[in-house]
Amino acid sequence: MKEKKRCLVSAIYVKVREGCDIGKVNSAIQGHTRKASAVRTKSMITDVSDSLSGVSKTVTWLIVTVWVLSFVILLIVFFMIANERKKEFALLRLLGTSRAILGSVVRKEAAVCSLAGGIVGIALAALVLFPFTRLIEKSLGLPYLTPEIPVILLTALLTLAGTVLAGSMASFWSAARLSRVDPGCVLRGN
């Protein structure tokens, strides 16, 4: 295989004082160097930041879509579970559970499941993200900076709260349906 000759570019950034005329600095450097050239890179950086904000917009939409989708899936799952467990809840009603208690049992169960799911999900994400930061950086070809620890913790906490909230909300409908289950259907089912 023939190796391609690569053209390497190095850059030296120059920090200027606030309010300084960049053009002047530029030509001053230009006047003092021969082989290297001084270029104003403001536009270059703006380009990168523009494309990055495009990426982050897409990511935002992806996140919204995933949340909505998971909410819908949760609704369906809880609905199916509710049908599956009709008999069990009718039995509990027979044993003297009030409708209010039964409803709260369903909602609490959903909340606990969501909490567990949230914790597992966040742990998995952490497991994938942190050890592979370098890898992600390499494959993106962009600097990939992990946010500061408080920010990460806050995000994790918010995600957890969101998960529990979504799970609980998705279970409301099923809880209402289940609490109205007819206790007599256990006997009639014979």
Next chain:
Amino acid sequence: MALLELKNVSKIYGDLKALNDVSIQVEKGEWVAIMGPSGSGKSTMMNIIGCMDKPTIGEVLLDGVDISKESQKALTDIRRDKIGLIFQQFHMVTYLTAVENVMVSQYYHSMPDEEEALEALDRVGLRERAKHLPGQLSGGEQQRVCVARALINHPELILADEPTGNLDEANENIVLDLFRQLHREGTTLIVVTHDPEVAEAAQRTIVLEHGRVAREVINENFSNQ
């Protein structure tokens, strides 16, 4: 005063009269069997007495309270406080052990008390199987757990819909012996059955046909010392 009194009770589904103008009385401490062909309205009657359903017409007095007029919530309370239920199919919560199944009943009544629940299992001869799941128990054993669950809160009235329908001779006798004990302790028992032997254990048999009381038979040979 009778513990239970049905006054001209009818339950109508569309144009089918599952119960048709039924009037019966059951005294406190009495042991009554209900017999009758399939579809004669036995389970319908049990559902109404057990506060799981309301009659279309008529009054149902339980301890002097007309339960046909009560709210859903009040009915739940009455069922929990006064009635123990046993079914033909052994309805247990599948992911709870035998002792936990008994404790569920305590939980909504008063306070779960494992020792008391174990004693109830002891009464039905299943103390050493307390930690087994329903799937690890035979049908007869499951039914005995259900009996333990029904009697744990000391209900005034035990309603059993074909409690021995799925049991072999040995388990049937265990359940009947438990009924005899409960009767001696003063519990009122209403037992739906197809089995003449089970009916003969009771003091009186009410026979339903086409939703009506066809006849009542007093058991002259009844003894339960």
